[in-house]
Amino acid sequence: MEARIIGLKGCGKTTLVAALAEGKGEGHVATVHVGDARVRALSEIFQPKKTTFAEFKVREVAWPEATGRKGEMEKYLDALGGGQVYVHVLRGFDSPMLGEEAHPVDDLAELDNEFVMFDLIRIERAFERSKKAPMPDTGKKALLKCQQHLEAETPLREVDFDEADLAFIRQYQFLTLTPQLLLLNTESGAAPDTSGLEAAARGRRLMAFPFPDALDVSQLSPEEQAEYAAALGLPGPAAEIVAQAAYEELGLISFLTAGTDEVRAWPIRRGETAKEAAGAIHSDIQRGFIRAEIVSYDDFMSHNASMKTAREAGVLRVEGKDYIVQSGDIVNFRFNV
Ligand SMILES: Nc1nc2c(ncn2[C@@H]2O[C@H](COP(=O)(O)OP(=O)(O)OP(=O)(O)O)[C@@H](O)[C@H]2O)c(=O)[nH]1
Ligand SMILES: [Mg+2]
Known part of the structure; x- marks a missing residue:
């Protein structure tokens, strides 16, 4: 990130x-x-x-x-x-350096407006270019939708787009979409x-x-x-x-790996499966994924901070490739390459 x-x-x-x-x-x-x-x-x-x-x-x-x-x-x-x-x-x-009192509401409006302007300019340029290199109609429609919202001073991050529109407009890196x-x-x-x-x-x-x-x-x-x-x-x-x-x-969330070599947090997208999460560590682990042994951080800590105790209590589970990894899961991947 x-x-x-x-x-x-x-x-x-x-x-x-x-x-x-x-x-x-x-x-x-x-x-x-x-x-x-x-x-x-x-x-x-x-x-x-x-x-x-x-x-x-x-x-x-x-x-x-x-x-x-x-x-x-x-x-x-x-x-x-x-x-x-x-x-x-x-x-x-209040800033002595600038000789100005605090006016955060105005400052916010100023930068917000600038960002809207920049995005509108990008759209104009895109339409300009489309006269030479034609743009698909669906793309044109998506950009027009952006333009309408921006003209009403709505930042694009507040607008609902379907996946196809989003995929198209992402190429313009609109500031108000971030x-x-x-x-x-x-x-x-x-x-x-x-x-x-x-x-x-x-x-x-x-x-x-x-x-x-x-x-x-x-x-x-x-x-x-x-x-x-x-x-x-x-x-x-x-x-x-x-x-x-x-x-x-x-x-984003982080899952954890823990051992005597390394304790580490791995950022992944919320909703990723065990097999996808394995790819955060190494593509080999993802490719050769067999299963994941998982205990949540809280369960681990409340079971003596011991994998053995956690296993005996049944809170250390075996999960397959489609398991949705949770924030704070301590994961041990079994894989075969
Ligand atoms: N009184 C006061 N001064 C602050 C505060 N935060 C930052 N400053 C001062 O304000 C000045 C600007 O702070 P910076 O962190 O350099 O601000 P900046 O946004 O990086 O500034 P530019 O890069 O010049 O745009 C410095 O002299 C800071 O010491 C604050 O909370 N109170
Ligand atoms: Mg600075």
């Missing part, structure tokens, strides 16, 4: 990257470790040689200094490409105030906390982070809450 951090100038994007990176960032990009408490607990139990968390990449995309200059916007749009989810940062603090999380960067010490934003959020997940505090929290050990975050009134460590929200937005 790749996320792009977007937002107008000086809203706190770089501060967020630093908080998400927990000290391992490189300015505008970071690899976020999905701080999974289950992985940490299993690692304590199995004492493996290696512990691997799920991770995803974030990249800050700076709002262009001169939006009117053509090359600048092209660069901006390029940088947005490849992001499966946008983390949209809103400035909820799911968004909203993060309000609030004034430190003040109670987060999201009033007025809920309506403008239009169903997007909205979280509010002061990024400088989140950055402080992120410098601590994983064990200390949750406690300190709670003490500061944050909803949790930034990496954890952003990762969780992004996962939910994209329909």
